[in-house]
Amino acid sequence: MTEIPTTMQAVVMHAPEDYRLEERPVPTPAADELLIRVEATGVCASDLKAYAGAAKFWGDENRDRWVEPGIIPGHEITGEIVRGSEEALAKHGVAVGDRIVVEQIVPCEECMYCRRGWYWMCDPHDMFGFKQYNGGMAEYMIVPPLARAHKISKDIAPQHAAYAEPLSCSLHAVERAEILFEDVVVIAGAGPIGLGATIGAAHKTPKLLVVLDFDDAKLELAKKCGADLTLNPSKVDIYQEIRDLTGGYGADVYIECTGHPSAVPQGLNLLRKLGRFVEYSVFKENVSVDWSIISDDKELDVRGAHLGPHTWPGAIKIIEKGDLPLDDICTHQFGLADFQKALDSVADSAGASVKVSIVPGL
Incomplete structure (x- = not known):
């Protein structure tokens, strides 16, 4: 049996812009829980928004923060199972020694959304690293019984395994777009989500895929x-380019993956009549558009996309097959002691990073 220390290093949230590296007891798993040794945790825009002290918590206007004080952040998680009862292991179909990735959300399985199978829209919406469940910016982490865990190969780098979370989100956005073979698809943004959407859309084999x-x-x-x-x-007139490529009509599908307000009206104007707009971004500010474009002018389908329901097996398959240039995507890895550098790298939109991860072993 793997020897487990009594204490661990963890990043702990105290207040907006006040995250601290602390020593904490290694958690002891209950009979229905797993304990994993965290191998990597990705850092994304929602982590950055939480760090800055967002004004909302998943749409609840009465909350003044995204992360509860005392919580360990991090929701793009991969790790090795080091403890677990027969009950807990059987629940997830895993064994001690397996490497897993865990879905971001821990659904309650009791609310209307969960009962109808829409677990990713669970009403309490407990996510790793935000309020009830400690996340992966630590050396060890508990996987509760209601979590959804998936095995992933140990032959790939930890930061590549952790990319399963943003990739699953990207694939869900692609599913929401209902791409057809004859479609001209435009994806805005070539960050972690946009690149995942690109490979997902490419697997749908549209007529033309533009990024x-x-x-x-x-x-x-x-x-x-x-x-x-x-x-x-910044170099070409994208509106003229898309018109020229589509006989003057516009794109069939637009998937927004930048999180920049200007990309929303951009998409509405690039689409043809009856086109499909999919939004998958974390915005720092509210976005205003001319809704007449959506209704009177074009009768567009505007669809949101949230998390990665049912897409994790596909994301894991893509990663394990080596279909993505993951060394080029997962550009920056930091140890726990350098968590602030990791956050700052994500915040630096002009920097060289694409996907940033925290790797406790560094």
Whole structure:
């Protein structure tokens, strides 16, 4: 049996912009829980928004923070199972020594959404690293019985395994788009979500897959992920380019993956009549658009996308097959002691990072 220390290093939230590296007891799993040794935890825009002290918690206007004080953040998690009863292991279909990735949400299984099978919209909406359940920015972490765990190969780098979370989200956005073979698809953004959406959309084999970004290096990555054409809006007139490619009509599908307010009206204007707009982003501010474009002008389908329901097996398969240039996507890894550098790297939109991870072993 693996020897487990009594204490561990963990990043702990105390207040907005006040995260601290602390020594905490290694948690002891209950009879229905698993204990994992965390191997990597990705850092994303929602982590950054929580760190800054967001004004809402999943739509609840009465809450003044995203993360409860005392909670360990981090929801893009992979780790090795080091403890677990027969009951807990059987519940998840795993064994001690397996490497797993865990879905971000721990659904209650009791609310209307869970009872109807819409677990990713669970009403309490307890997520790892935000309020009730400690996340992965630590050396060890509990996986509760209601969590959803998936085995993933130990032959890939930990930061690549942790990318299963953003990739599953990207694939859900692609599913929401209902891409057809004859479609011209435009994806805005070549960050972690946009690149995942690119490979997902490429697997749908549309007529043409176009990716937009202001960073030429990221556009090169998009080509490696399956983009047929990449456009830099600072260098070309993307509206004219898309019109020329579509006989003047506009794109069939637009998937927004930037989180920048300007990308929303951009998409509405790039789409043809009866086109499909999918939103998958974390915005820092409210977005205003001319709703007449959606209704009177074009009768658009506007669809949100949240988390990655039912897409984790597909994301894991893509990662394990080596279909993605993950060394180029997972650009920056930091140890727990450098968690602030990790957060700052994500915040630096002009920097060289694509996907940032915290790897406790570093």
